[in-house]
Amino acid sequence: MDLMSKGGGEAVAMNVLEALQEDHRVTVLTLTDPDLRELNDYFDTDVDIRDLRVERAGHLAPWLNRQFGLKYYVLQNALLGRYARRRSDDFDLLVSTINELGLESNSVQYVHFPFDWTVSCDEREHIFHPTVEEDSFYERLATRVAGVEREDIQQNTLLANSDWTADVVEDAYGTRPRVLHPPIDTREFEDRPWEEREDGIVTVGRIERSKRIEELIRITDGVRERGHDTHLHVIGPTVDEEYREEVEAMAASREYVELEGEVPREELVERICSHKYGVHGKQYEHFGMAVAELAAGGAIPFVPDDGGQHAIVNDREELLYESVADATEKISAVAADPDLQRDLREPMGPRAIRRRFGRERFQHQIRRIVADALDRPSASVSETTADAPAEKPASGD
Template sequence: MDLMSKGGGEAVAMNVLEALQGDHDLTLLTLTDPDLRELNDYFDTSVDVGSLTVERAGYLAPWLNDRFGLKYYVLQNALLGRYARRHSDEYDLLVSTINELGLESNAVQYVHFPFDWTVSCDDREHIFHPTVEEDSLYERLATRVAGVDREDIRQNALLANSGWTADVVEDAYGTRPEVVHPPIDTREFEDLPWSEREDGIVTVGRIERSKRIKELIRITEGVRERGRDLHLHVIGPTVDEEYREEVEALASGRDYVELEGEVPREELVERICTHKYGIHGKEYEHFGMAVAELAAGGAIPFVPNEGGQHAIVDDREELLYGSVADATEKIARVAADPDLQRELREPMGPSAIRRRFGRRRFQRRIREIVAEAMDRPATGVPGAPTDAPAERPASGD
């Protein structure tokens, strides 16, 4: 809906555009006027600004986004899908990178987390968007506008960002999507020796309430009280000004907390590569691209118990926490044990993350899936005709 939000979903969208631009004429349906050059710099992508057509999806949804930001996020999502469905006959294929939309049968849909409000899952109130109350008038309106048909969803090429998300999609629709992990940019990360890193923690993500940054400050404070002189860097763009003010107030007077906000890509990479630890605060995270980047930079990442980020840390109990107190104890324990640090770092670093979650893998699979959906041979992938052009290297990989 708004690429300038610069989150994981927006990174996926930019990589899909980059993957497909060599073989297809692309139109981006969105709610804003994105600065694609800035986004290329931020995500280290190479989307061809001159050849991409950007089209606002009608009037109401863009107006809602401009006037209220994320306040009516779910309704905006529904209106975007409705607009795409109405204009579907203008295109050979629709590809959604903003979860499942009512796009009828001929579509590719990448689901970060399903918007099916009837899905029965535990902790529903923690997982769905905070503006939505179950069975409220607003929820019913958004559901009606979205017009998502379960049978259409089953016939789409359905993808999910993690096994955890795939489980929930299967619960919602009775069909299991293919897991295609998001693309992680690893090129700039350097696996610096442990002895050259600072005794500090880095957290990366948008400054908003669901990221639980205040809790991360309290965790760092608790670790320091246990004799470990760690500091905390908070990096990411602000999307909730009220919450940022709360974070600033809590950080005030704590000189071990540096609230950096959005920084250039090279500074982000430098912070990760020169620090020993990372932490993520969002519970029920669908995948956690920021966690994968922390691991790519060689930092040891600590993540909440619930969500798709388990795949990144290989379900290591030492790195999974259930509360502020639990995280405090686990970080303090790891910080005090050099042998455990070495053991936990083994699956980390640029080469390991590239093998598991790299961009080349993601973009190649997206081209294959789109080719299959259009009943065409894919170029640059196994099985393509011998005179097909060679695969273009994915930027940043």
């Protein structure tokens, strides 16, 4: 909807654009006028600006975005899908990078988390956007506008960013998407020697309430109280000004917390590569591209024990936490044990992350999936991928 949000979904979108421009004429349907040069710099992508058409998706959804930002996020998503459906005859293929939309057959849909508001599943309150109250007028309106039909979803080529998301999508729609982990750019990261790194913690992500930055500050407080001279860097663009002010107030009273906000890519990479630890606050994270970047930079990342981020840390119990107190104990335990630090770092770093989640792997698979969808417009996801080869480790990113 808004590429300038500069989150994981926007990174996926930019990589899809770069991948598809090689063989196709590409039009972007979105709600804003993105600064593509800035986005290329931010995500280190190479989208050809001159060969890309950007079109606003109607009038109402862009107006809502301009007036209210993310306040009516779900309705904006529904309107975007409705507009794309109206325009579908103008294109050979529709590709959604903003979850499942109400698109009819012959589309590829990449799901970060599902938007079927009527689905009944155990973790519904954690999966869906916080502005959506079950069976509210707003939910019913957005559902009607979106027009997402299970039959259409089951006929389209469906992708998910993690096994956890795939499970939820299967619960929602009765069909399991193919898992295609999002692209992690590892080219600038280096596995710097451990002894050269600072005993500090880095967190990366948009400054918004779901990232639970206040809790991360309290975790840092606890680790310091246990005798570890650590500090915290908070890095990422602001999307919630009110929440940023709350975080700023906490940081102002602590000389060991630095609220850096959005920084150039080279500074982000340097900060990660020069610190020993990373921490992520979002619960029920659908994949966690920021966590993968922390690991790619050689930091040891600690993450909540739910959602798709388990895969990045190889389900290591030492890195999964349930609460502020639990995270405090686990970070302190690792900080006090050099042998455990070496053991945790071995399966991570730039090479391992490139092999498992690298950008080249992602773009290669997107090109194949789109080519298959164009050859077989009515193929289901199982037919589309049945004879596709297993993903090969990327030799370079």
